[in-house]
Amino acid sequence: MTPSSPSLLHRLKSTGLVTQIIIGLIAGIALALLAPDVAKSTAFIGKVFVSALKAVAPILVFVLVMASIANHKHGQETHIRPILFLYLLGTFAAAVVAVVASMMFPSSLVLSTQDVAVTAPGGIGEVLQSLLLSVVDNPVSALMNxxxxxxxxxAIGMGVAIRHAGDTTREVLGDLSNGVTLIxxxxxxxxPLGIFGLVASTLATSGFGALIGYAHLLAVLLGCMLFVALVMNPLIVFWKLRRNPYPLVLMCLRESGITAFFTRSSAANIPVNLExxxxxxxxxxxxxxxxPLGATINMAGAAITITVLTLAAVHTLGIAVDIPTAILLSLVAAICACGASGVAGGSLLLIPLACSLFGIPSEIAMQVVAVGFIIGVLQDSAETALNSSTDVLFTAAACLGEEEKAQRTA
Incomplete structure (x- = not known):
């Protein structure tokens, strides 16, 4: 007797997440085209997915940041400092590029603001006051709200405190971090199911004009990443080495960036970068x-994603952004990017933190996160390629720069 062919469900389970998201995206578009009334009823599926994201995001940020600081090793070599500086400079510069691009080419999204009160801050002073009050909020209240x-x-305070605890405590915290990441x-x-419901219901309700908004948003994101990879990063490397940076830049993009584009994981690309x-x-x-340090904190692509999507929400809601607030957003986006989760789409879950600067409530911010998952097939791949290739690029630039400096002083 011939063995039966695999069932459709088994085939779907065996395919990758990217393929499943593409299938969900295409199915949602097809349903909105063929049966708009039925497509509107799939909004519940999208709401469940958004609610699940809202549930995991606060505890994810708290546990991962706390565990990362608590388990940081003491006594690192001092020659890491130039590389660390380039990591932080590159991430902040990427956020600035994203702010400028978002203001030059503003994106609009289709967001549901019914029964949601949006209070726009009056300027940088009000933003800083709100920021300070948020910092000193009760931790239980912060998690609940x-x-x-x-x-x-x-998370930072607890992480610093637990660094002085015993090895067992820090190991338990590391295990807790792994558990949250698994969830x-x-x-x-x-x-894929959530995107199917979101795309189908959004297109059936708002029309296919929403796709144009997504295409524009994706173009801004990818344009920023290309600009950082081919212009901003070479400028930083030239400043460090004082010679043509493009042979090194293109080698890192070719040898590391292409692999990272398909693995969509900076951690998985560490062996490639080491080699x-x-x-x-x-x-x-x-x-x-x-x-390995760069795979955790060198997140220029994540800074771009956080900034562009946040400013897309700000533009959609009609909130004015002055230059000091934009600079503050760049700093916050760079800090958020350094704490981005290692899982696919981890940077998207930090968007609500940046949105909170503008008084945008979590209900709307999580809709922006869901939009990020819709375009995430290309966005996350390009983001990872930029992040991972820059790890090698800045490591090489700092090492070669320090060697040339030592030769000049010898």
Whole structure:
């Protein structure tokens, strides 16, 4: 007797998440085209997915940031500092590029603001006052009300305190972080269904003009990432090395960026970056630390995603943004990006933190996160390619720069 062919459900389970998201996206568009009335009823599926994201995001930020700080190793070599500086400079510069691009080419989204009160801040003074009050919020209240500024403050404070605890306590915290990450991955596995419901109901209700908004948003995101990869990063490397940076830039994009584009994981691309660093002749004691560190905190692509999507929500809601507030957003986006989760779409879950600067409530911010998942097939791949290739690029630039400096002074 011939074995039966795999069922459709089994085939879907065996396909990758990216393929499933594409299937959900196409199915949602097709349903909105063929049966608009039925498509409107799928809004509940999208609401469930958005609610699940709202549930996991606060505890994710709290546990991951706290565990990352608590388990940080003491006594790192001092030659890591130039690389760390380039990581932070590159991430902040990417956020600034995203702010400028978002103001030049503003994006509008289709968001549901019914029964949601939006209070726009009056300027940088009110933003800073709100920021300070959020920082000193009760930690339980911050978790319950998704006050991400307060969550981040308490996570940093607890992480610093637990660094002085015993090894067992820090190991337990690390295990808790792994457990929360597993739950987040489970929620994201339902992204294809959530995207199907969101796309179908949105297009059936608002028309296919919403797709144009998504295409414009994706163009701004990818344009910012290309500009950072081909203009901003080479400028930083030129400042460090004082020579043509493009041979090194293009090598890192080719050898590391292409692989990261398809793996969509900076952590999974660490072995590729280590091997490339070895072939570049870099010092092993340096790149063996800087490459894993870069996979955690060097997040230019994440800073772009957070900034562009946040400002898209701000523009949609008609909130005015002055220059000081834009600079503050760049700083917050850079800090958020450094704490982005290692799971696919992890940067999207930090958007509510940036949105809170403008008084945008969690209910609307999570709709923006859901939009991010819709365009995430390309956005997350491009983001990871930029992040991971820049790890090697800045490590090489700092190492070669320090070597040339030592030769000049010798």
């Amino acid at each position: 998704a006050n991400f500024i307060g969550i981040l403050a308490w 987040v991955r489970m929620v994201i596995r339902f992204a 490339l660093s070895k072939r570049l002749g870099l010092h092993e004691d340096t790149y063996s630390v800087s490459i």
